[in-house]
């Protein structure tokens with residue numbers, strides 16, 4: 001969900017648009033043009049198009065309000081929210097941390113569908129006040145409001161399907177969690193139900209496609225495929241988190257990071273150290289004072305012809321700019337931090353002293369070793385090692 005455009009902030013929550021959103025925005029506008037064009041043949045093209053564009057905009061405002069209600073309830077209960085992103089299949093509210101208890105999870109999850117039902121009923125009520133009824137002839141304003149009423153209620157119903165990571169799946173998870181007290185088990189069960197629901201969607205989509213529904217069938221199958229991926233990822237993430245419980249940075253970091261001097265040239269580093277040892281990360285400075293870090297990534301940024309003339313001091317990442325971690329930090333927290341900072345490794349520092357490096361690679365090796373011995377709950381080396389505790393809600 002990374003490549004997106006930031007639209008701005010609402011109540012302190014960053015609102016973004018993923019590029020895939022533009023495709024769905026276009027499709028929805030076009031299908032609304034078809035819908036309004038068929039509502040009343042006497043409407044001019046301009047009125048049909050204006051109604052379609054206004055409806056599409058209001059629809060996306062509805063989705064933002066749905067996500068915002070998840071976000072605001074989360075914040076009111078002490079869970080900070082990073083952003084809301086709209087993408088091809090709806091919206092996602094990304095929390096900084098998972099819900100601390102089942103009750104909080106329940107209220108965060110239920111807030112979105114409640115908002116959608118409220119918007120839907122509001123749309124119908126407003127349409128009725130303007131003279132809309134099933135028998136009455138539609139005018140553009142009541143047609144727009146009627147459609148918004150219908151789509152928001154549908155959105156709430158769809159989201160209440162109890163398959164994780166849909167809101168209904170989160171509600172199911174919260175209920176299971178509240179009853180058993182075991183958050184991990186609850187997530188795994190909800191994710192399993194989510195996979196079953198996803199398979200159902202794929203099957204339904206394929207059947208409708210061969211039944212002649214065309215694009216509509218493909219779309220349902222696609223939503224199913226997306227839900228399947230998300231449910232599987234949630235399941236694997238829980239497994240990773242469970243596997244890493246109690247593991248600290250100290251346990252997995254590599255302390256043997258070679259130290260090189262700040263005025264060494266890039267050429268010397270490559271010839272005498274990097275190519276000779278195969279090591280990819282070097283600490284720059286003296287034993288008493290670390291000034292920076294250099295990896296093959298920084299070296300690649302320097303033209304080969306300038307290697308001999310460029311001291312490491314000019315290309316290294318200064319230590320002040322790096323996020324560092326403590327040896328007793330939990331490995332899972334370090335992994336979350338790597339995901340957030342979008343880096344593969346972090347320097348480990350203790351009281352200003354460099355202790356070593358910890359990377360995704362170390363965590364992956366640990367998981368793999370445990371999987372080889374059949375030690376973990378359900379280790380999957382292919383589990384997405386990015387921000388495993390990031391909580392998202394898909395709508």
Ligand SMILES: [Zn+2]
Pocket residue numbers: 066067070112113159167393394395
């Ligand atoms: Zn939702």
